[in-house]
Amino acid sequence: MEALKKPKSLVLIALGVFVGLSMMTLHLSPTAREYASDKITIPKIFSKPISPIPPISPSIFSPSIHSTPIIDQNDDIYNVISPDPKLSETKYLGGVPGHQVLQNIWIKDQTIYILHRRRKSIPGMSRVVSGDTKYEIIRDPQDAVLKGAENALVMDGSTIFVNDGAKTDMWHYLSSYYPFIAEVFLGSVTALASVPATREMVEEVRPGIEVPKVPQRVIIPWKAAEGWRDEEGMNELVLKGVLGDANLIEPHSWAQLSEHSRAHDGWIFFERAVIADRWASHRHNPLSDSLNKMAASIFSRPHPPFFFTPIRTALLSHLEIPLPQNRRDPQRSLGKLPKIVYVDRQNTNRKLSNEGHKELSVVLGEIESLGLATVGHKKLGKLRGKDKIEAVHDADILIGIHGDDLTNQLWMPEGGIVIELFPKDSWLPAHQIVADILSHEYIPIWNDRALSREEWDALPRQHGEHLLSNGEDIPIDATFLRLLLEEIVQRMVAP
Template sequence: MEGLRRPRSIVCLTFGIILGLTIISLHLSPTAREYASDKLPTQLQLPKIFSKPSPIPPISPSPFSPSIHSTPIDTSLQTISPDPKISQTRYLGGVPGHQVFQNIWIKDQTIYVVNPRRKTMPGMSRVVSGDTQWEVIRDPMDEQMRGAEGALVLEGSTVFINDGAKTDMWHYLSSYYPFIAEVFLGSITALASVPAPLEMVQEVRPGIEVPKVPRRVVIPWKAADGWRDEEGMNELVLKGVFGEANLIEPSHWSILSDKAQSHKGWIFFERAVIADRWASHRHNPLSDSLNKMAASIFSRPHPPFFFTPIRDALLSHLSIPLPPNRRDPQRALKGLPKIVYVDRQNTNRKLSHEGHKELAVVLGEIESLGKATVGHKKLGKLGGREKVEAVHDADILIGVHGDGLTNQLWMPEGGIVIEIFPPDSWLPEHQIVSDILNHEYIPIWNDRALSREEWDTLPRQHGEHLLNNGDDVPLDGTFLRLLLEEIVQRMVGP
C-alpha cells in the first residue's frame, strides 16, 4: 500500500504546483490587470476616467527621488589653479552633448585635457562639434602645454556652450525651449549627476544635497551671437541666475582669450560641463530618436530638487517671493491648488472657439466653488518677469502645445502639466521636462488622456503637421471638467 500512495502524493503535489502557477499567471496577465485598475499608478487611472469609476488613490510617501538621494561628495584633492606640473584632467561623467570635466584648458578654440590614460577620456566627436578642436595630452610637460601654467583661472563650475562653433551650422540657441529647456537644463542635470566637492553643494531639503548654482555660463563663439530669443527669456534667465558679470558672450570671450593678455590666451576651468547639440544627436540613440538633445542626460541618475537653486536664484533676482516647498508630489503648495491656463488664442495654434469657451467656464466654476484658484494668462503678451511670476507658485499648468509650457521650469517640482494636442499628434519636449522636474504629465486628445504606455509607442514628431496646419484644436469640456475635478480632489485629499 505504501508503494501505491507515493505516486498519488506526487500527482497531488504536481497538480498543486500547476494550479499555483496558473493563478499567478492570471494575476499578472494584462487581462487581470485591467480589472485591478485601482492598484494602477495615478497616471494610468486618469486616461480611464470614463471607463470605470475608481476611488482616489492614497498618497504614498514622497517619491521625490529619481535615482539617488543626494549629489555624491567627492573627497579627492581639488586643484583650482594650474601649476608648472599641470594638474591632471578628470572625466567626471555625463553623456555626449553634456560632458563634465575637472581641470581643462582652452586656447585658440582648442580644448586640452591632460591625462596619461588616454582611454579614460571621451573621443572628440562625443564632446565637441564644429571647428572646436580636442587634444588629449599624455605628458603634462608636452610642448603643446607651454604657457598653460599661467592660464587665467576660472574657479567653480562653468556651463560651457559649444553650440555656434561653426558658422554654417545652425545652433538653435535663439529659441526659448531649445536653449533653456535643453542646452541649459541639460547642463544643470549633468552637473547634478556627477560627484561634487563639499564646497560646491548645498542642502535643499533635509538630507538632500544638490550642486550650487554654477559660477558662470560661457557662450564663446561668434556664430552664437544670435542666442537671444525674441521675447527675451533666454537673456532674462541667464542674467537672473548667473548675474550679468558672469554671462560671458562671444565679445567678452574674444577679449579673455586674446593672446595679448598676460595669460597668453590660456584659460583654465576648474570644472566645466560642455554642452554640444550635435555631439548629443550623433551619439545618443534616445536623443536622436526623440529629436530632443537633452533626453539622454535627463535619463541619468540625479538627485531630487537639483533645479531648486536655479529657480530660487531667478526668483530672487526678479524679487518674486519664494513659494513654500511642496510636501509631496502632485500636492497643492498651499490650501487650494492653483491652476494656470496658458492662453494661446491669439496664435495660429489655438483651441477651437467652443473648446476655449468651455475651458474658461470649467475653470470659472472650479474657482467659484472654492476648489482652486485660477490664473488665465496670455503669457505671450507678458514681460519676462510677469511670465515667471504667473507660474512660480502654480500647482497645475494647462495649455495647448507651445513654448508657453516651457515655463513649467519655474513651477516648483511635483506639479501637474496638462498639454492639449490635436488628436493623433504628440511631441515629447514638454513631457521629458515634466519627468525631470517630477511633474505629472498628462497629454490630451480632445476627450481622452494618453497613458505613458500609449505615448511611448508613438513615433517621434507624431502628427507634427497637425500642430502647424492652422486648424483649431478641439477640447471636450465635459471630459476636462471630470479630469480637473479628480486632479484637484487628489491634490488636497488626506
C-alpha cells in the same frame, strides 16, 4: 405676523431648490453622466509606468534618493587644482555626449586641451565637441603644446561652456527659449547634478539633501552664436537673472579674454566644465536622436532630487518674486487650494476652437466658484518675462496647448502637474521630458481622452507634428476636462 413670515419662507425655500437644481444641471450635464457611468473612463493618473527615460526612484521626493556625492578631498582621483594653476591631470567626471563634465581642462584658440596619461579613459573628440572646435588629449605635462598653460587665466568653480555655434554654417538653435533653456541650460545643470562635487560646490535645499550650487558662469564663446537671444528675451532674462551680468560671457567678451596679448597668452583654465554640444548629443545618443531632444539622454542619468531648486530660487530672488513654500509630496497642493494656470493661446495660429476655449473658461470658472481651486487665466505670450515667471511660480497645475509657453513649467515648484493639449493623433515629447526631470505629472490630452504613458511611449517621434502647424483649431471636450480636473484637485488636497 406669522402669516406674513410663511410666504417669505416658502419663497426662500423655492429659490434655494431652484438654484440647487441649476447648479446640479450645470455641474453634471448629460454628457458628464456618460463619462461618470464608465462608458468612457478617465485614465488613472499619478502613476509612472516604465518609460524610455527610466525613473530615478519610486518618487523624486523619496528619502531613499541620496544627495550629490561629496568628493573626498584626500582622494587623488579628484585632486583639486593649485592656485597657479599647476598642470593638474584632467578627470572625466561623467555625463553623456552633448553634456560632458570634465575637471581641469584648458582652452586656447578654439582648442580644448585634455591632460591625461590614458586616452581610453577620456571621451573621444566626437563625443564632446562638434564644428570647428578642436580637441587634443596630451599625455605628458611637459609637452611643448602646453607651453604657457601653467599661467592660464583661471575659471574656478563650475562653468557651462556652450559649444553650439562652433561652425558658422551650422544652425545652433540657441535663439529659441525651449532649445536653449530647457535643453542646453537645464541639461547642463542636470549633468552637474549627476556627478560628484566638492563640499564647497553644494548646498542643502531640504533636510539631508545637498545639490550643486548655481554654476559660476555660462560661456557662449563662438561668434556664430551671437544671435542666441530669443525674441521675447527669456534666454537673457533667465541667464542674467540666475548668474548675474558679469557671469554671462558672450562671444565678444570671450574673444577679448582669449587674446594672446594678455598676460595669460590666450590660455584659459577651467576647474570644472560642462561641455554642451547639440550635435555631439544627436550623433551618439540613441534616445536623444529618437526623441529629437538633445537633453533627453542626460535627463535619464541618476541625479539628486530638487537639483533645480537653487536655479529657480536664484531667478525668483533676482526678480523679487516671493518664494513659494516647498511642496510636501509630489502632486500635492502648495496651499489649501490648488492653483491652476491656463495658458491661453487664442491670439495665435495654434489655438483651441472658439467653442472649446469658451467652454474651458466656463469649466475653470465653475471650479473656482465652487471653491475647489484658484485659477489664473494668462496669455503668457503677451506678458513681460518677469510677469510670465510670476504667473506660474506658485502654480500646482499648468494647462495649455503645446508650445513654448509650457517651457515655463521650469519655474513651478517640483511635483506639479502639466496638462498639454494636442490635436487628435499628434504628440511631441518636448514638455514631457522636462516634466519628468522636475517630477511634474504629465498628462497629454486628445479632445476627450488622456493618453497613458504606455500609449505615448509607443508613438513615433514628432508624431503628427504637421497637425500642430496646419492652422486648424484644436478641439477640447470641456466636460471631460472638468471631470479630469476635479479628480486631480481632489487628490491634490486629500489627506
